[in-house]
Amino acid sequence: MVKYFKDILLGFWTIMVGMKITMDHLFQKKVTMQYPERFDPIDTGFMPDNSRNKLFVDIDDCNGCGGCERDCPVNCITVETVKTVPSDGPITIKSGAKRTLWVLKHEIDYSKCCFCSLCVESCATSAIFHTKEFDYSGYDRNELKHDFVSYSDEEKQKKLDNFVAYQIVKKQEDAAKKAADEAAKAAAAQITK
Amino acid sequence: MGNFVFDLIGKNIVAALVICIIPLVFILPYALIAILGELKIGAWMQDRVGPMRTGWKGVLQPVAEVVKLLQKEDITPTIANKPLFNLAPFIVFIGAFAAFAVLPFSEKFIPSGINLGLFFVFAVGSFAVIGIVMGGWASNNKYSLLGAMRSVAQIISYELPAGMVFLSIATIAGTLDMQTIILNQSGPIWNWYIFGGPQGGAIKFLFIPFFVILFIVYLISSLAETNRTPFDIPEGESEIVAGYHTEYSGMKFAMFFMAEYANMYVVSAIIVILFLGGWSSPFGTSFMDGPIWGIFWMVGKAFFFVFVQIWLRWTLPRLRVDQLMYLGWKVLLPLSIACFMAIAFLAMIN
Amino acid sequence: MGFLNRLDDPFNAEGIILGKVEDLLNWGRARSDWYLSFGLACCAIEFMAVNASHFDLMRFGCIPRPSPRQADFIIISGTVTMKMAERIITLYEQMAEPKYVLSMGSCANSGGPYWEHGYHVLKGIDRVIPVDVYVPGCPPKPEAFLDGIVKLQKKINQQAIFKKRAKLAEEEKIIVND
Numbered sequence: 001m002v003k004y005f006k007d008i009l010l011g012f013w014t015i016m017v018g019m020k021i022t023m024d025h026l027f028q029k030k031v032t033m034q035y036p037e038r039f040d041p042i043d044t045g046f047m048p049d050n051s052r053n054k055l056f057v058d059i060d061d062c063n064g065c066g067g068c069e070r071d072c073p074v075n076c077i078t079v080e081t082v083k084t085v086p087s088d089g090p091i092t093i094k095s096g097a098k099r100t101l102w103v104l105k106h107e108i109d110y111s112k113c114c115f116c117s118l119c120v121e122s123c124a125t126s127a128i129f130h131t132k133e134f135d136y137s138g139y140d141r142n143e144l145k146h147d148f149v150s151y152s153d154e155e156k157q158k159k160l161d162n163f164v165a166y167q168i169v170k171k172q173e174d175a176a177k178k179a180a181d182e183a184a185k186a187a188a189a190q191i192t193k
Numbered sequence: 194m195g196n197f198v199f200d201l202i203g204k205n206i207v208a209a210l211v212i213c214i215i216p217l218v219f220i221l222p223y224a225l226i227a228i229l230g231e232l233k234i235g236a237w238m239q240d241r242v243g244p245m246r247t248g249w250k251g252v253l254q255p256v257a258e259v260v261k262l263l264q265k266e267d268i269t270p271t272i273a274n275k276p277l278f279n280l281a282p283f284i285v286f287i288g289a290f291a292a293f294a295v296l297p298f299s300e301k302f303i304p305s306g307i308n309l310g311l312f313f314v315f316a317v318g319s320f321a322v323i324g325i326v327m328g329g330w331a332s333n334n335k336y337s338l339l340g341a342m343r344s345v346a347q348i349i350s351y352e353l354p355a356g357m358v359f360l361s362i363a364t365i366a367g368t369l370d371m372q373t374i375i376l377n378q379s380g381p382i383w384n385w386y387i388f389g390g391p392q393g394g395a396i397k398f399l400f401i402p403f404f405v406i407l408f409i410v411y412l413i414s415s416l417a418e419t420n421r422t423p424f425d426i427p428e429g430e431s432e433i434v435a436g437y438h439t440e441y442s443g444m445k446f447a448m449f450f451m452a453e454y455a456n457m458y459v460v461s462a463i464i465v466i467l468f469l470g471g472w473s474s475p476f477g478t479s480f481m482d483g484p485i486w487g488i489f490w491m492v493g494k495a496f497f498f499v500f501v502q503i504w505l506r507w508t509l510p511r512l513r514v515d516q517l518m519y520l521g522w523k524v525l526l527p528l529s530i531a532c533f534m535a536i537a538f539l540a541m542i543n
Numbered sequence: 544m545g546f547l548n549r550l551d552d553p554f555n556a557e558g559i560i561l562g563k564v565e566d567l568l569n570w571g572r573a574r575s576d577w578y579l580s581f582g583l584a585c586c587a588i589e590f591m592a593v594n595a596s597h598f599d600l601m602r603f604g605c606i607p608r609p610s611p612r613q614a615d616f617i618i619i620s621g622t623v624t625m626k627m628a629e630r631i632i633t634l635y636e637q638m639a640e641p642k643y644v645l646s647m648g649s650c651a652n653s654g655g656p657y658w659e660h661g662y663h664v665l666k667g668i669d670r671v672i673p674v675d676v677y678v679p680g681c682p683p684k685p686e687a688f689l690d691g692i693v694k695l696q697k698k699i700n701q702q703a704i705f706k707k708r709a710k711l712a713e714e715e716k717i718i719v720n721d
């Protein structure tokens with residue numbers, strides 16, 4: 001019987017304590033950060049430096065090695081390249097090394113990317129890195145694909161054509177060289193005989 | 194006594210219609226304010242800010258909600274019992290609205306001053322459960338049915354303590370008429386029934402604890418009758434999707450919603466009438482008293498209890514069904530019966 | 544939306560009255576989005592964070608509703624397995640018009656880490672239900688999610704209820720004429 005009344009009193013008391021707590025919080029300062037109007041995580045320094053947001057590729061720095069494409073666990077990077085030809089002249093990437101590949105396409109599909117940062121780790125030239133941009137929702141899934149190469153189609157075609165033309169030239173050169181080599185070999189054999 | 198509308202226009206059909214409409218005109222803005230209060234107070238109690246982007250600081254949020262609900266598709270499930278399904282929300286709302294017929298707003302405005310006021314409120318209070326069971330059963334959905342059954346179990350268990358409270362006050366006041374109950378309590382603040390009522394001289398102070406217990410008992414049972422947290426097991430989201438209104442959408446759901454808020458006002462007003470002197474001013478008859486201030490005191494005190502209900506909602510978790518039954522049958526009922534006996538004794542020695 | 548049928552006949556859709564009515568209706572729908580409280584995988588955890596005090600989804604008028612009948616939009620928060628996809632379709636069909644879908648995280652957008660070899664994962668929720676806004680991230684930051692809500696509200700605000708109906712009627716006519 002005593003326990004019964006004790007329980008009732010205890011229950012009543014705990015409800016009172018709970019109500020006091022909520023009443024305290026009613027007048028406390030609110031902790032909400034109002035994102036679009038009054039809270040910008042970048043300006044307020046709320047965004048940690050190592051936060052992993054949207055990826056960016058500095059295409060002038062990318063030598064087209066395809067390391068990121070190979071290392072991406074979800075295969076959401078597509079890199080297409082074509083070799084440079086001697087007629088392009090001496091070209092370098094931003095960091096000074098010689099460019100041997102033109103990057104025709106470097107596309108990241110953010111709708112698949114899991115922001116693991118492995119591509120960033122694997123890039124030898126640090127061309128690919130995380131930016132601080134995070135609010136890029138789209139109305140269409142294809143809006144989330146981004147191609148970082150800004151060449152126009154003609155330019156790309158020209159680069160491909162250049163390469164094909166150079167291949168033909170090179171083949172002819174090779175054939176001529178081979179013929180010359182063989183002739184020289186034959187001549188040498190003649191002499192030794 | 195009575196009604197300023199009758200005084201103005203005379204006792205005719207127009208006056209009767211005006212009197213019918215006034216509570217409706219009161220309910221709509223009140224429901225909007227209460228919904229906003231619910232959202233904002235709930236948010237503040239959790240250190241959030243609540244709706245902020247609709248109007249100034251979100252004050253238009255309930256309006257947006259009404260505009261939205263008006264446009265929503267009105268779904269009636271194919272396997273539902275259509276007439277009952279469509280009728281249920283209106284019955285629930287009528288149950289809440291009918292109680293307004295006898296709720297006084299001030300000395301000069303009582304929609305209907307029948308002398309069985311308390312009994313009438315008690316009777317139409319159970320009306321809502323009919324609508325709930327009707328909707329729950331007609332939806333042909335097991336969660337709706339479960340919610341409806343829980344609601345019945347809950348309301349039956351909690352009508353008993355509430356009935357004992359009504360009975361005690363009726364005993365001490367000697368009447369079931371709300372006007373008389375309030376008039377009994379006019380005068381200084383210790384004439385209120387929570388402080389023992391106007392009668393009995395010094396001996397009544399011995400009985401104050403019983404009145405306070407009755408007050409708390411009624412506060413708890415009224416929460417259960419309006420299906421508010423912590424007694425919202427008929428619509429417990431974590432167990433039975435949304436309880437009895439799982440299948441309702443659009444305006445029919447809005448009817449349930451509004452009935453809930455109207456009911457909140459009804460039970461708060463009854464608490465005020467039974468224990469806190471209705472429209473009478475806490476400063477006695479000389480200061481801030483009269484028909485106009487009466488409206489202020491009546492509605493103000495009732496709003497305070499609406500606030501208490503919201504406050505409790507954001508404080509307490511939901512009860513389990515067995516705890517609910519324990520509380521109803523083993524705690525509230527014996528306590529209310531004991532208090533009833535004590536108060537009957539007080540009424541006898543007067 | 545029965546009463547809209549009656550409204551849009553006598554007025555011109557570009558006219559002041561209908562324009563204002565349309566604005567009001569759009570405002571109501573945009574500012575009061577009730578979402579279905581429904582979570583799937585790891586993204587649902589981040590979604591809970593959005594609901595908590597620091598980010599407070601309710602600022603946008605988003606209130607959780609347990610029943611799909613009362614919800615306005617559904618958040619696909621996480622990996623959609625083949626088995627769950629059927630349930631999502633059911634839930635989506637149970638929702639009352641007008642309804643919206645917000646796809647949260649890479650998994651819901653396109654299958655995410657499982658898009659290539661996940662024999663058990665649906666490769667993008669838009670294969671089964673129409674999606675309004677895609678929020679990228681794995682999981683998206685709470686702010687990114689809020690940005691998705693802002694974009695969704697923008698989209699709702701620009702919807703042309705009456706014009707669209709008129710246009711639909713045109714198209715139907717063409718089909719009939721053919």
Ligand code: SF4
Pocket residue numbers: 055071072073074075076077108112113114115116117118119120
């Ligand atoms: S962050 Fe990871 S998933 Fe995204 S592109 Fe880089 S390697 Fe691929």
Ligand code: SF4
Pocket residue numbers: 057061062063064065066067068069079122123124125126127128
């Ligand atoms: S790893 Fe770096 S350099 Fe290589 S293709 Fe990728 S971005 Fe370019």
Ligand code: SF4
Pocket residue numbers: 114584585586587620621622647648649650651655656680681682
């Ligand atoms: S997108 Fe990433 S965080 Fe979200 S459910 Fe898929 S794996 Fe989990």
